[in-house]
Amino acid sequence: MSEVVLRCSSLGKHYSDGEDAVQVLKGLDLSLHAGEKIAIVGASGSGKSTLLNLLGGLDAPSEGTVELSGQDLNQLDEAALCGWRNQRLGFVYQFHHLLGEFDAVENVAMPLLIAGTSRKSAQEKAALLLQRVGLAHRMKHRPGQLSGGERQRVAIARALVNEPACVLMDEPTGNLDPHSAGQVLALIDELGEADASFVIVTHDAHIASRMHRVLTLAGGTLVDSAA
Numbered sequence: 001m002s003e004v005v006l007r008c009s010s011l012g013k014h015y016s017d018g019e020d021a022v023q024v025l026k027g028l029d030l031s032l033h034a035g036e037k038i039a040i041v042g043a044s045g046s047g048k049s050t051l052l053n054l055l056g057g058l059d060a061p062s063e064g065t066v067e068l069s070g071q072d073l074n075q076l077d078e079a080a081l082c083g084w085r086n087q088r089l090g091f092v093y094q095f096h097h098l099l100g101e102f103d104a105v106e107n108v109a110m111p112l113l114i115a116g117t118s119r120k121s122a123q124e125k126a127a128l129l130l131q132r133v134g135l136a137h138r139m140k141h142r143p144g145q146l147s148g149g150e151r152q153r154v155a156i157a158r159a160l161v162n163e164p165a166c167v168l169m170d171e172p173t174g175n176l177d178p179h180s181a182g183q184v185l186a187l188i189d190e191l192g193e194a195d196a197s198f199v200i201v202t203h204d205a206h207i208a209s210r211m212h213r214v215l216t217l218a219g220g221t222l223v224d225s226a227a
């Protein structure tokens with residue numbers, strides 16, 4: 001069995017709102033192996049975004065641990081956590097979050113520049129990835145000059161540029177028309193050959209069906225849909 005990239009143990013998260021406490025996640029366990037692609041589905045409000053934020057180290061758990069490549073994220077200080085995230089994780093959201101004043105190559109190169117790669121090699125690598133996602137002809141376009149599907153493919157290229165161990169996606173096709181969604185899905189399928197693991201939160205049953213495992217978030221924990 002391949003190495004575990006991401007491991008959650010007895011994970012819990014509650015939000016305290018004055019006197020009210022909302023327990024969103026409780027006793028959640030998850031092991032994600034290298035190269036594995038999983039979908040997380042669940043009703044609105046079941047805690048999918050909360051879980052993704054914890055997996056990405058964007059929020060801290062109330063109980064339990066999230067380990068990425070063997071490191072408990074909660075044990076890192078803010079600077080170390082940023083570095084760990086930058087080197088090992090890629091993020092894709094429903095809305096692309098590209099920087100409007102930069103072109104496609106510059107947007108994709110950004111995580112490498114943050115990690116200290118030289119501008120020249122960062123841009124070369126970004127250009128290669130843009131070719132791979134079918135956007136060789138759009139390198140110099142800014143996000144405002146791209147279609148929704150193209151923007152999302154740039155966002156996927158950006159998420160992969162630092163060769164992350166794990167890519168976290170929150171409704172990657174949620175904002176796209178069926179044709180663009182199909183292209184993004186084909187890309188996710190194709191990227192499955194790479195070593196990265198994927199966690200994809202989606203309402204789209206078609207995307208979910210293409211993953212190795214589909215887990216349903218219910219009652220604060222994950223249930224294997226095949227079980």
Ligand SMILES: Nc1ncnc2c1ncn2[C@@H]1O[C@H](COP(=O)(O)OP(=O)(O)OP(=O)(O)O)[C@@H](O)[C@H]1O
Nearest residue numbers: 015017022024042043044045046047048049050051
């Ligand atoms: N910062 C917060 N403070 C208080 N409650 C919160 C906070 N963030 C989320 N919640 C609550 O936690 C629960 C889970 O929210 P979350 O956004 O994780 O659900 P979700 O499954 O991603 O929903 P959706 O599919 O609608 O995006 C909801 O009841 C929500 O109201």
